[in-house]
Amino acid sequence: MTLKEMIYHRKSCRSFTGKPVDAEMIEKILSFEPKPLYPEIKVRMDIVPRSQVKCICPWTTPQVIAIYSEETEGYLENIGFLFQQMDLYLQTLGLGVCWLGMGRMNPKTAPGVADMKFVIMLAFGHPKGSQLRHDLKGFKRKSMEQITDMSDPGLEPARLAPSAVNSQPWFFTHEGNTIHLYCAKKGSRLDIGIALAHLYVANEASFRFLRVETPQKLPDHVYIGSVTL
Numbered sequence: 001m002t003l004k005e006m007i008y009h010r011k012s013c014r015s016f017t018g019k020p021v022d023a024e025m026i027e028k029i030l031s032f033e034p035k036p037l038y039p040e041i042k043v044r045m046d047i048v049p050r051s052q053v054k055c056i057c058p059w060t061t062p063q064v065i066a067i068y069s070e071e072t073e074g075y076l077e078n079i080g081f082l083f084q085q086m087d088l089y090l091q092t093l094g095l096g097v098c099w100l101g102m103g104r105m106n107p108k109t110a111p112g113v114a115d116m117k118f119v120i121m122l123a124f125g126h127p128k129g130s131q132l133r134h135d136l137k138g139f140k141r142k143s144m145e146q147i148t149d150m151s152d153p154g155l156e157p158a159r160l161a162p163s164a165v166n167s168q169p170w171f172f173t174h175e176g177n178t179i180h181l182y183c184a185k186k187g188s189r190l191d192i193g194i195a196l197a198h199l200y201v202a203n204e205a206s207f208r209f210l211r212v213e214t215p216q217k218l219p220d221h222v223y224i225g226s227v228t229l
């Protein structure tokens with residue numbers, strides 16, 4: 001399956017065999033190069049053993065991807081954008097994956113990264129049994145009407161994007177060919193980056209991201225940026 005096809009089948013995995021992912025697969029993961037939203041922001045990922053992680057979740061994977069970033073304007077959208085491409089990629093390799101907002105690095109066992117902020121991690125590993133969704137009925141998501149000022153099939157990949165506690169904090173407005181993207185005031189910008197990643201993967205050749213100087217205000221929302229698809 002391609003990354004684009006995976007948008008319509010992916011699912012967070014919380015059930016794993018416990019078998020570590022082998023060196024050949026790790027090599028593939030390390031050589032995957034997702035596109036950044038803000039190329040100037042420094043980002044780092046480390047594949048670390050679970051012993052370096054603190055998490056109260058009831059399930060576990062032997063390895064996780066620990067994600068670090070420079071903490072500058074746009075860094076959360078950038079991380080969501082980059083690592084949602086990774087979420088899709090890992091699943092095309094037949095692995096299970098789950099964003100892990102609950103996870104922290106264990107200060108006693110993790111070496112720490114100078115000058116960068118730990119942002120979030122992705123748990124990944126061999127899934128127990130079949131992992132993917134067969135069809136769209138398996139997605140619990142807001143309706144198109146709830147996330148945009150105008151029904152637009154081009155926004156379907158964003159509608160299906162995962163988000164922390166399935167909050168789906170995104171809202172889209174249209175102005176000609178340009179689509180403006182807003183985040184609910186209490187929402188996470190990381191989730192917005194994730195939705196943007198789905199729009200990019202679904203429109204790889206034509207996707208453009210920009211920020212307009214004086215965006216229209218939307219009550220209880222923050223303007224994040226605009227796209228043409």
Ligand SMILES: Cc1cc2nc3c(=O)[nH]c(=O)nc-3n(C[C@H](O)[C@H](O)[C@H](O)COP(=O)(O)O)c2cc1C
Binds near residue numbers: 012100102161164
């Ligand atoms: C930023 C982020 C953080 C998340 N943190 C957790 C977590 O700590 N534990 C967990 O079980 N799921 C976590 N999830 C998974 C979401 O609950 C899940 O994506 C959402 O419910 C939609 O389901 P789906 O990914 O299967 O489509 C997280 C997802 C995102 C995007």
